[in-house]
Amino acid sequence: MNAVIENSFRYHTPKDGQPEKYEAIRSKAKELAYLIDELAPNSREKSLAMTKLEECAMWANASIARNG
Template sequence: MNQQIENNFKYHSPKEGQPEKYTAVREKAKELAYLIDELCPNSREKSLALTNLEQAVMWANAGIARNE
């Protein structure tokens, strides 16, 4: 049995303090998203920047959920 696979594909119920960490990550990312939206012209690059920011939030929150 591969422990990494088992951990990555199971449900991780929030532990004490984790929801606040998820919120903090999302709020900071939202600040950056607004800055990108304000400064970058509408373009493929802007779309990719926002998409990758969303991915960064998802991976950061997965890191919190899976490893604490």
């Protein structure tokens, strides 16, 4: 059995304090998303920036879930 694979593909029940951390990350990501939306012209690059920001928030929260 590979512990890394097992950890990556199982449900992680939120522990005390984790939901607040998830929300803090999502809130800051949303703040940046609004800034990008306001300042960057509509373009492929803007779309990619938004996608990468979503990925960033998702992976940061996954880090908390899997290792926190």
